[in-house]
Amino acid sequence: MQKLLTRLQRFRTGSPLSFRLLAYILLFSSVFTLISSAIQIYSDYRKDLSQIDRRMMVVETGYTSSLARSLWALDQKLLQTQLEGILSLPDIVHLRLKIEPDSELVMGEIPRNAQTTSHTFKLTHQGDEMFSLGQLTVTADLRRVFSDMRRKVVLVLTTQFLKTFFVSILIIWIFQYFIARHLTTMANYARNFSLNNLSDPLELDRPDTQLNRNDELAQVTVAINQMRERLNDDLERQERDAQEIRKFSKAIEQSPSSVLICDRQWRIEYANQKFSQLTGYDNAVICGKHPGMVSEDAQAHRENRQLWQSIRLQVQRVGVWQGEINSVRKNGERFWEQLIVTPIKNSKGDATGYLILGEDISIRKRYEQQLLRQANYDILTGLPNRMLALDRLKLALAQARRESSLVGVMFLDLDNFKHINDTLGHDAGDNLLIEAARRISSCLRGTSTVARLGGDEFLVILPGLTGPEATSQVAERILKTFAPPYLLNGQEVFVTTSIGISIFPNDSDNSGTLLQHADAAMYQAKHKGKSAYAHFAPEMTEVSHERLQMESLMRRALEQKEFELYYQPIVRTESGQLCSAEALLRWNNPGMGMVMPDRFIPLAEETGLITPIGEWVLQEACLAAMRWKASTGTDIGISVNVSPRQFRDPGFVDTVMNALDASGLPPQQLELEITERLILDNTIETADILRQLDQSGIRLSVDDFGTGYSALSYLKSYPFDTLKIDKSFVQDVMKEREDASLVKAIINMAHSLGLRVIAEGVEEEAQTHFLQHEGCDYSQGYFYSRPLPENEFQQWLKTNHRAL
Ligand SMILES: Nc1nc2c(ncn2[C@@H]2O[C@H](COP(=O)(O)O[C@H]3[C@@H](O)[C@H](n4cnc5c(=O)[nH]c(N)nc54)O[C@@H]3COP(=O)(O)O)[C@@H](O)[C@H]2O)c(=O)[nH]1
Numbered sequence: 001m002q003k004l005l006t007r008l009q010r011f012r013t014g015s016p017l018s019f020r021l022l023a024y025i026l027l028f029s030s031v032f033t034l035i036s037s038a039i040q041i042y043s044d045y046r047k048d049l050s051q052i053d054r055r056m057m058v059v060e061t062g063y064t065s066s067l068a069r070s071l072w073a074l075d076q077k078l079l080q081t082q083l084e085g086i087l088s089l090p091d092i093v094h095l096r097l098k099i100e101p102d103s104e105l106v107m108g109e110i111p112r113n114a115q116t117t118s119h120t121f122k123l124t125h126q127g128d129e130m131f132s133l134g135q136l137t138v139t140a141d142l143r144r145v146f147s148d149m150r151r152k153v154v155l156v157l158t159t160q161f162l163k164t165f166f167v168s169i170l171i172i173w174i175f176q177y178f179i180a181r182h183l184t185t186m187a188n189y190a191r192n193f194s195l196n197n198l199s200d201p202l203e204l205d206r207p208d209t210q211l212n213r214n215d216e217l218a219q220v221t222v223a224i225n226q227m228r229e230r231l232n233d234d235l236e237r238q239e240r241d242a243q244e245i246r247k248f249s250k251a252i253e254q255s256p257s258s259v260l261i262c263d264r265q266w267r268i269e270y271a272n273q274k275f276s277q278l279t280g281y282d283n284a285v286i287c288g289k290h291p292g293m294v295s296e297d298a299q300a301h302r303e304n305r306q307l308w309q310s311i312r313l314q315v316q317r318v319g320v321w322q323g324e325i326n327s328v329r330k331n332g333e334r335f336w337e338q339l340i341v342t343p344i345k346n347s348k349g350d351a352t353g354y355l356i357l358g359e360d361i362s363i364r365k366r367y368e369q370q371l372l373r374q375a376n377y378d379i380l381t382g383l384p385n386r387m388l389a390l391d392r393l394k395l396a397l398a399q400a401r402r403e404s405s406l407v408g409v410m411f412l413d414l415d416n417f418k419h420i421n422d423t424l425g426h427d428a429g430d431n432l433l434i435e436a437a438r439r440i441s442s443c444l445r446g447t448s449t450v451a452r453l454g455g456d457e458f459l460v461i462l463p464g465l466t467g468p469e470a471t472s473q474v475a476e477r478i479l480k481t482f483a484p485p486y487l488l489n490g491q492e493v494f495v496t497t498s499i500g501i502s503i504f505p506n507d508s509d510n511s512g513t514l515l516q517h518a519d520a521a522m523y524q525a526k527h528k529g530k531s532a533y534a535h536f537a538p539e540m541t542e543v544s545h546e547r548l549q550m551e552s553l554m555r556r557a558l559e560q561k562e563f564e565l566y567y568q569p570i571v572r573t574e575s576g577q578l579c580s581a582e583a584l585l586r587w588n589n590p591g592m593g594m595v596m597p598d599r600f601i602p603l604a605e606e607t608g609l610i611t612p613i614g615e616w617v618l619q620e621a622c623l624a625a626m627r628w629k630a631s632t633g634t635d636i637g638i639s640v641n642v643s644p645r646q647f648r649d650p651g652f653v654d655t656v657m658n659a660l661d662a663s664g665l666p667p668q669q670l671e672l673e674i675t676e677r678l679i680l681d682n683t684i685e686t687a688d689i690l691r692q693l694d695q696s697g698i699r700l701s702v703d704d705f706g707t708g709y710s711a712l713s714y715l716k717s718y719p720f721d722t723l724k725i726d727k728s729f730v731q732d733v734m735k736e737r738e739d740a741s742l743v744k745a746i747i748n749m750a751h752s753l754g755l756r757v758i759a760e761g762v763e764e765e766a767q768t769h770f771l772q773h774e775g776c777d778y779s780q781g782y783f784y785s786r787p788l789p790e791n792e793f794q795q796w797l798k799t800n801h802r803a804l
Pocket residue numbers: 568582583584585586596597598601614617641642643673703704727760761762763780781782783787
């Protein structure tokens with residue numbers, strides 16, 4: 001019962017299709033059956049009525065004439081018989097015979113409440129004339145007709161209903177079996193259809209026949225399965241897309257560049273982590289703002305308005321904007337960022353938003369500014385460097401041309417700077433340069449420029465001069481300001497400068513030439529005796545030119561094999577026996593002839609050419625010593641001069657070791673002569689290099705002892721073997737008592753430090769006696785031999801008895 005109620009309930013609200021179908025079939029077939037049955041019953045009813053009518057016709061045609069005759073003949077019996085005959089006809093229940101004039105005969109009975117139909121016939125006699133005999137009214141009872149009709153109604157309705165019902169059941173079953181249950185399967189499939197079971201296809205429980213394969217159910221099934229597959233594909237694609245999107249969004253989020261995404265109205269929609277780190281602003285705070293209006297700095301807003309307007313225009317016109325902007329962090333700090341702004345376009349190519357990539361380039365900018373500074377300024381002194389100075393000079397010349405004024409160009413070089421640098425060390429040299437820069441600057445007006453050209457060279461530009469004498473005044477001021485001593489390494493040092501002056505337009509109208517002329521004048525000032533200034537004169541160009549020429553010739557001299565080593569014997573003072581030789585460099589230039597080292601070594605040191613030249617000397621000297629051994633069978637040591645610049649070269653120790661390795665000379669036979677100045681450069685590096693050389697067995701000697709600071713205390717700290725007394729003392733030992741006592745003291749002091757002593761510049765025999773008397777270990781000088789080219793030295797070895 002409950003089940004039935006449920007079904008009915010479902011039927012009423014959303015019953016299964018078969019039930020609805022049943023209802024509709026029943027309803028329609030019932031209505032149809034009713035109508036058709038009604039038509040049929042009505043037609044039967046009409047037929048029954050017409051049968052009664054036909055009976056009436058039979059009465060009229062068959063009885064009225066015989067009744068009329070019986071009446072005419074007044075044959076009552078026959079009349080009676082005839083009437084009974086009519087009354088016996090089916091459905092005729094009552095006869096009323098009216099006889100003219102006023103008698104009446106009634107037969108039969110009309111049932112109470114019965115529906116009847118009556119027909120009246122006239123009874124006439126046709127003689128000569130027509131006589132009316134009376135009239136017969138026949139009444140027929142319609143109850144049979146109605147009862148027939150009722151019976152038929154019941155029968156027809158019953159049979160029709162049953163037929164309709166069973167046909168409906170059959171149709172429903174067919175529908176249910178062939179369609180509805182599959183629809184239910186589909187409905188269940190669709191109901192259970194979810195992203196988790198996309199792999200299960202829809203399958204209907206029916207035979208796989210050709211017919212089934214092409215029907216609508218099959219088509220729907222195929223369509224559903226195709227839809228499932230498409231959905232499956234779409235989901236896979238969606239998942240792939242989602243993964244890609246996740247990947248890209250992660251990449252954007254974790255990008256090392258800051259990323260802003262704006263909508264079409266340039267309102268920020270998204271900012272990545274890097275942006276927040278860079279600017280200090282959170283995504284939530286800046287969303288909806290214009291990228292140029294993120295900071296709260298009013299000045300930044302003003303600056304940005306114009307900039308972002310041009311960015312917008314360029315992005316619209318060109319499709320990209322790239323540039324560097326100065327932005328403000330949340331904490332107010334300014335920083336440089338490199339921006340790339342591009343539109344984000346949809347498939348139609350319309351901009352749907354904008355992408356702004358930013359990179360913090362503050363460090364790069366700082367480097368750039370530093371580089372710019374380095375490119376234009378001297379790091380040590382903070383003065384403009386050569387490049388900026390030349391720019392300023394050009395500007396000054398252009399201005400002077402317009403104003404018809406003069407420009408003074410002064411070239412300054414510190415006197416003996418190299419010596420101070422070598423003896424007191426680089427730090428002292430640097431301090432000297434800084435102080436010199438300060439002193440020069442203090443002598444100048446604001447419009448003038450003082451620049452450091454490099455090393456100890458300074459340039460002063462005096463623009464807008466009315467006469468050349470102003471340059472002399474400035475030069476004198478500068479020389480005067482150099483007069484007080486400089487305090488370097490705790491020592492008072494007097495440093496002077498030499499100044500060369502050229503004037504625009506008197507000496508030249510070209511900046512380069514003016515500089516060259518000032519340089520030439522500076523050399524002239526140096527020759528004057530230093531701490532002097534000189535104005536350029538045309539004849540000075542030659543001297544300056546010679547210096548330049550020598551530099552360029554020296555650069556090619558090694559290649560052209562123009563260098564040559566001369567060798568000077570070093571002998572035991574006591575016996576005059578040869579023990580070693582000093583290698584002395586000569587430059588044999590085809591144009592200049594034999595150039596002595598005093599002339600080119602300082603230039604080689606200045607230009608750095610001393611390093612390759614010194615390397616060649618070392619190699620050549622070691623090889624020579626080996627050749628002597630081969631020719632004489634005796635070990636003859638070799639002394640090689642090493643300049644401070646050469647010594648400071650990072651590869652110096654390697655260079656020495658390579659020369660020994662390449663020649664095969666034992667290290668003990670090589671002596672490096674290092675000037676006293678180098679020892680005063682009391683650095684860890686110097687000590688380390690000397691220690692390395694000493695440990696490898698190489699002998700070390702202090703050259704030119706007595707000319708420098710004679711810092712005896714330093715000698716103890718370094719592993720020297722020999723001390724060379726400078727020839728300036730030796731040469732006067734016989735004339736100057738002071739020099740003699742000094743030489744004696746040096747010999748004693750050196751011996752007390754465990755050093756052996758070489759006296760150089762021994763030219764006379766008396767000097768040898770003095771030195772022998774004072775216990776000087778070795779002697780070197782013209783008395784024994786002048787420096788000789790190798791072939792002559794070899795000859796000397798053979799001819800000199802004391803050598804062997
Ligand atoms: N860095 C290098 N310096 C070198 C090298 N070769 C030489 N020099 C240095 O050049 C300076 C001048 O050298 P030079 O003109 O060769 O003079 C040497 C001798 O000729 C000279 N001498 C020797 N005996 C006498 C003498 O009796 N009287 C006299 N008037 N002069 C004499 O002395 C110079 C040797 O000096 P020193 O080196 O101090 O022993 C000179 O300073 C050389 O150091 C080189 O390859 N590299």
